[in-house]
Amino acid sequence: MNAQPTDASFDTRQRLIEAAILTFAEKGFDGVGIREIALRAKANSALVTYHFGGKEGLYLEALRYIFNRKACHVAELAAAPRFEGPGAREAAIQGLKSHIRAFMEDLMACDRGPDPLDEAAMALMAREMQAPRPVSSALLMEQIRPHVEHLMHCLQVLRADLTTDELLNMGMSIQGQMLYFRNSLGIARLIRGNPNYPEDLEGVIRHFTDFSLRGLGIPEAFPQSRN
Template sequence: MTPPPPDLPQDTRHRLIEAAILTFAEKGYDGAGIREIAQRAQANSALVTYHFGGKEGLYREALHHISDRKASEVASLPPPPEPGSPGAREVALQGMKAYIRAFVTDLMSCPAESEVDAAAMALIGREIQMPHPVSAPVLLEFARPYMERVLALLRVLRPDLDPDAHLRMTLSIQGQILHFRNSLGFIRLLSGDPDFPKDLEVLIQHFTDFSLRGLGVPEAFPQTRP
């Protein structure tokens, strides 16, 4: 039996992953080469094959590294209620509000302070728009808990709708927030305010109200009920 390869020193591993993020963000998966990444990391290109299984393995590891860079507010939320359980509708309503707050907070707190941070955001943005077959399993692993949480909340809040309608509503809630985050630079240009949004609470409340009105949850707005 062939013994497993020795552990890669953390410093070298970190340099290779950061070099991969920078290179993949610039050139995409197909345009980036192992030798180029290794040279950027000041490491031997053989290490990529030896420790990551080649370019595919390094690409997946780079995406995992990006998704694990910070703790998720969404992951810390309590589980959605079961349909029909006592008080489920009110719990689901508060759960949807908490989810939108946590999702906005997660996205808006993504770092963009360094060249690697900016490249990481660009790489994820590209993958969201045009997922590469190599990245698909990682993207699904990352996104599935978000989607499943919203779908579970909708099954309580809108039990009258079929699964296709639940999916469309989930995509609408996620999409408006993702579009805002991915287009933030252009939105700031349009608004003429380089620091927009100055008050994150206002943005969170807007997305919450917009989503709940679109979902048709009248008890979320008792002051407007006849």
């Protein structure tokens, strides 16, 4: 019969996960040892093996914790529109607009207060996206596949003339501009001389939506240029 974890055991496990997120975000997987993480968590390093089976297990659990903790508006989107038939194109346009809004809300969710753990989680996910580790690839794909499929479905309806590779490039361009915005927010604030930018997230979302629709060549979806 398995023993149930005590409150003290749960607290130690939680401290190790949070310390791992902070430390992996700063130094990457290869630049960190379990002793350093345990020291930061004020725990015995042997507990990393006890709770997680080792450093790789702790890394996976840190990523899983980030996915479970963060907001995920994209996952709450309505089902992708059907490929053809009355209203399919209009539904795909609305689906794309909703996707951009949800993705931006997810990206900006951790910018609503000075929480070092949220900032570290964002930095760690940026590291992982740039160079996924073999041990975490399956978990990463499990999390992002629904997002990719929803966006690709909308794009397939709107641009049925494009190949799969071309549609993937379109999708990367749409999401890439938003990821760059979030990851470069510090320098954007310096350039603007405004540490609170963006006060109007709605305006930023409208810009990315309009920019994406213009790039896709969907003239009926955005206001025409004024003379």
